[in-house]
Amino acid sequence: xxxDFFQSSSGMRFKSRTFTTALIxxxxxxxxxxxxxxxxxxxxxxxxxxxxxxxxEWTISLENYKRLLGYNLFGWRPDFFFILLRSLRExxxxxxxxxxxxxxxxxxxxxxxxxxxxFVWLVLLTVPFxxxxxxxxxAWQLLLDPQSPITQVAAFFxxxxxxxxxxxxxxxxxxxxxxxxxxxxxxxLYSSIERLNWQLPQAAxxxxxxPYLIFKQAILPQTIHGLYAGIIITFVPAMAMFxxxxxxxxxxxxxxxxxxxxxxxxxxxxxxxxTLSLALMCLTLLSFALFRTSRISREGGSIY
Amino acid sequence: xxxxxxxxxxxxxxxxxxxxxxxxxxxxxxxxTSFNDTRFGLSWRGFTFRWYSQLFExxxxxxxxxxxxxxxxxxxIVATILGTALALGLYRANFPNFFGRIIRLSINLPIVVPDxxxxxxxxxxxxxxxxxxxxxEMGMFTLVLSHVTxxxxxxxxxxRSRLATLDKDLDVAAKDLNAYxxxxxxxxxxxxxxxxxxAGAMLAFTLSLDDFxxxxxxxxPESVTLPIYIFASLKRGxxxxxxxxxxxxxxxxxxxIIVAERLATVLIKRSKKEVKDALDDIGEKVGDLGLPG
Numbered sequence: 001x002x003x004d005f006f007q008s009s010s011g012m013r014f015k016s017r018t019f020t021t022a023l024i025x026x027x028x029x030x031x032x033x034x035x036x037x038x039x040x041x042x043x044x045x046x047x048x049x050x051x052x053x054x055x056x057e058w059t060i061s062l063e064n065y066k067r068l069l070g071y072n073l074f075g076w077r078p079d080f081f082f083i084l085l086r087s088l089r090e091x092x093x094x095x096x097x098x099x100x101x102x103x104x105x106x107x108x109x110x111x112x113x114x115x116x117x118x119f120v121w122l123v124l125l126t127v128p129f130x131x132x133x134x135x136x137x138x139a140w141q142l143l144l145d146p147q148s149p150i151t152q153v154a155a156f157f158x159x160x161x162x163x164x165x166x167x168x169x170x171x172x173x174x175x176x177x178x179x180x181x182x183x184x185x186x187x188x189l190y191s192s193i194e195r196l197n198w199q200l201p202q203a204a205x206x207x208x209x210x211p212y213l214i215f216k217q218a219i220l221p222q223t224i225h226g227l228y229a230g231i232i233i234t235f236v237p238a239m240a241m242f243x244x245x246x247x248x249x250x251x252x253x254x255x256x257x258x259x260x261x262x263x264x265x266x267x268x269x270x271x272x273x274x275t276l277s278l279a280l281m282c283l284t285l286l287s288f289a290l291f292r293t294s295r296i297s298r299e300g301g302s303i304y
Numbered sequence: 305x306x307x308x309x310x311x312x313x314x315x316x317x318x319x320x321x322x323x324x325x326x327x328x329x330x331x332x333x334x335x336x337t338s339f340n341d342t343r344f345g346l347s348w349r350g351f352t353f354r355w356y357s358q359l360f361e362x363x364x365x366x367x368x369x370x371x372x373x374x375x376x377x378x379x380x381i382v383a384t385i386l387g388t389a390l391a392l393g394l395y396r397a398n399f400p401n402f403f404g405r406i407i408r409l410s411i412n413l414p415i416v417v418p419d420x421x422x423x424x425x426x427x428x429x430x431x432x433x434x435x436x437x438x439x440x441e442m443g444m445f446t447l448v449l450s451h452v453t454x455x456x457x458x459x460x461x462x463x464r465s466r467l468a469t470l471d472k473d474l475d476v477a478a479k480d481l482n483a484y485x486x487x488x489x490x491x492x493x494x495x496x497x498x499x500x501x502x503a504g505a506m507l508a509f510t511l512s513l514d515d516f517x518x519x520x521x522x523x524x525p526e527s528v529t530l531p532i533y534i535f536a537s538l539k540r541g542x543x544x545x546x547x548x549x550x551x552x553x554x555x556x557x558x559x560x561i562i563v564a565e566r567l568a569t570v571l572i573k574r575s576k577k578e579v580k581d582a583l584d585d586i587g588e589k590v591g592d593l594g595l596p597g
Contacts (some may be wrong), residue, residue, distance in 0.1 A: 016396075023393030024407075027386035027456045031410040034453045038425035038432075039413070043430060057589060101323050108320035111313075123561065128327045130510050131557050134531045137551040138538055139330030147346040179326050186323070211312070240418030243516060247538060257420050264427065264521060277424045286417060 039281070045274035056270055064275035084279065087256040090245075091238035098185035098234055099227070103180075106190040119140055122190070129183040137176050137247045140293070144248075149195040168250025176244040181237070185230040192226025231291055236284050256280050331554055338547035355548035362545055368533040375444065375519075375529060376512040379451035384505040386452070387459025388497070394460075395467045411461065414454040423521035426450045430522070432491040442524035450522045451515065455508035466497055491582035506564045510557070517561035 046064050051057040070078035109121045128136065143150050144166035155162045166172055200218040209217070220227075242257030248253075256276060262271030341352035359365060390411070399407060414422060430450075433440040440446055472491070516531040523532055530553065537546050 020393050020396045023389040024397070026389035027460065028407060028410065030386065030449075030453045030456055031413065034424055034429045034449065035413055035422065036406075037409045038429040039417070039421070041432075042425065043429060101319060103315040104319040105323050108316050111316075123565065124324060125327075126561055127329070130514065130561060131331065131554055132514050132516070132531055132534075132550075134516050134534050134538075135334065135553060138534070138546075138550070139334045139543070141538075142346070143330060143333050145346060148333075175326075181328065181550050182323060182327060236416070237418055238419045242420060243535075257418075260420055260424065261520075264424065270428070270431075273424060274428070277421050280418065281421055284416070284421075288416075288580055 002117075042274040042278055042281075045271055046278055047048060048271045050269045050271055064272050067272060068275055068279060078182055078229060080276075083254050083256055083259055084283070087239050088283065090173070090177065090241075091235050093174065094238045095185070095231055095235045097174075097178050098181050099189075100232070101182060102186040102189045102230065103193075105186050106193040109190055110193050121189075125183045125186055125190075128179070129187070133180065133243050134247070136180065137244050140172060140176050140179075140248055141167060144175075167248050168253060170249075171252070173245055173253055174250040176248045177238060177241065180241075181234045184234045184237075188229040188233070189223060189226045192223045195299070196222050228291060229256075232288065234260055235291075239283060239287075240280055256283075334547055335551045335554065338544070338551040340544075341543060344411070350486060355544040356552075357546045359548045359552070364528075364532075365533065365545065365549060368528050368530045371444070371527055372513060372529040372531075375447050375451060375527070376509055379448045379455055379512050380505055380509045382448070383452045383455030383508050384459050384501065386454045387504060387508075388463050388501055390456065391460045391463035391467060392493075394464065411457045414457045415461070419515075419517040420521075422454060423518045426453065426518065427521050442522060442527070443528045444524075446524070447519060447522050447527045450518055451512045452517065454515075455512060458507050458511065459501075459504035462496060462507060463500050466500035470496060491585070492579055495575045495578035495582070498575050499568060502571055503564075506560075506567075510541075510560065 045056070046063070047060045048056050048058050049061060049063055049274055070076050070081050070181055109118055109125075112118045112121065117162050142148065145151060146155075146163050146165050151160065151166050154160050154166060155164075196219070200222065201214050204214045204218040239255075240257045241255060242261050245253050245255050246261075249258075256279070260273050260276045260280065261268045263276060267273075305325065337346065338355055339351050339353070340346070340348055341354065342349040387415060393405070398404075417425075424448075430440045430442070430446050514531070516535065519529050519532055523529065528536075530549070534550065537543065
């Protein structure tokens, strides 16, 4: 039985099999014991309920799921459901804007002549990717302060009342989200645009295709893998974001991430937190499945 | 037609520079503010280094910085070793479908699953183990352990992607020549892998230093790291030292990235040379035995 697990090109002896196991075991142990199993155990935790002192009472019920759908003592109020929808909308808008900005950006970097200037642009994209999220988000607070030049210009044009900050609010949140996730989208997209076969768009142009058609038929199919990677690493974390909304959104602007964080800190309601986490996980898996099917159908319809 | 294309290029350039501006304007704002000689407000009152000198007298900040460095260094070392071993083990063994799927799923979990769910899962796990061993009280140990857990998969995936491109023939050639595993590992596999191991370690280090979400869930009162300190001071009310601190962190990150890039190019060059030498050595030995090369 064990022999089947470790097939190798040149029949390994038992000794090297134990050696392979020893290589794999510690790392896999960490991942399974501290991550995979606890993720699964959230299912059981979500069925329990919160005790009086924030402890967990193991009485099996579907109470938390009812709460998630909006049933409480006072009838039906779908607050949590709206927060779920808002998280989806937030992530969707962020992803779309990042795609719109990333395509021109990647084209521009790819069209730089010298390797040095391409390298500099890539480093310029990587630096914000690696700088701290909390610092970058706080910096927007600084920039949207009533005293900052940006807010004063906006106030001059009557976009905000004089002397009031531009945060907290939807505008500040979107600004924070887009600047956080732009490199996430641009870097994978660039890696596929870099390898683009420019003869196809050129041929399409020679045949007088409209810019839209050139993009749809000659560029999009070639960059779909980078786009897909970008969407996944933008959409999923954007949905779960709680730092940006906490710093720039204020108390009114809650996403599911903020809600989960509250359950595990102030509210000390782990079972409900687990239920919310499961809901987020389902949304994540759903979006994976959705993007995958849409990718396949699009590839099927491409010119290849 | 010609005219139109030029227009597109201009639009593309404008959007690109716009992206650069929105990415960098926050960093610049923090840096400029950190030199401003006023405790409140943003109006410019002259240039000062005052906040930087105060920064190095603030024991809470120094402690948080030390904690960040300890956690990042320890967890990176452990995760690099475990992650590389995991990648090598998976390369050596072919797992049948079911086991392979579980292993692949566990490795991809930290990349696929949002940070906050990972943080929840880790705190549930530590909460469970705390009942059996007091070492799982929230503190430095749990913080390092949680960082190791998510770093492993990043190291493993980086090393694995390099292993996949490795010429299996090299390994087979070494084996045919009866080279011991450790010999061929030391002379061929390791030099070829070194750039990717370093890259994985660098990635792990930045991820750990940068991490806020997981640390926020896992940290205890004695294990406050810099991002947590900054977040907490946002709630308490910001002081100018925070601007200075942020500037120092930003500068350190930029230096780290440049060093990483340089190191990568140097290492790739060196590893190619080392492997060539190793193959020459083996070739010489084959020559000694009088076998056809």
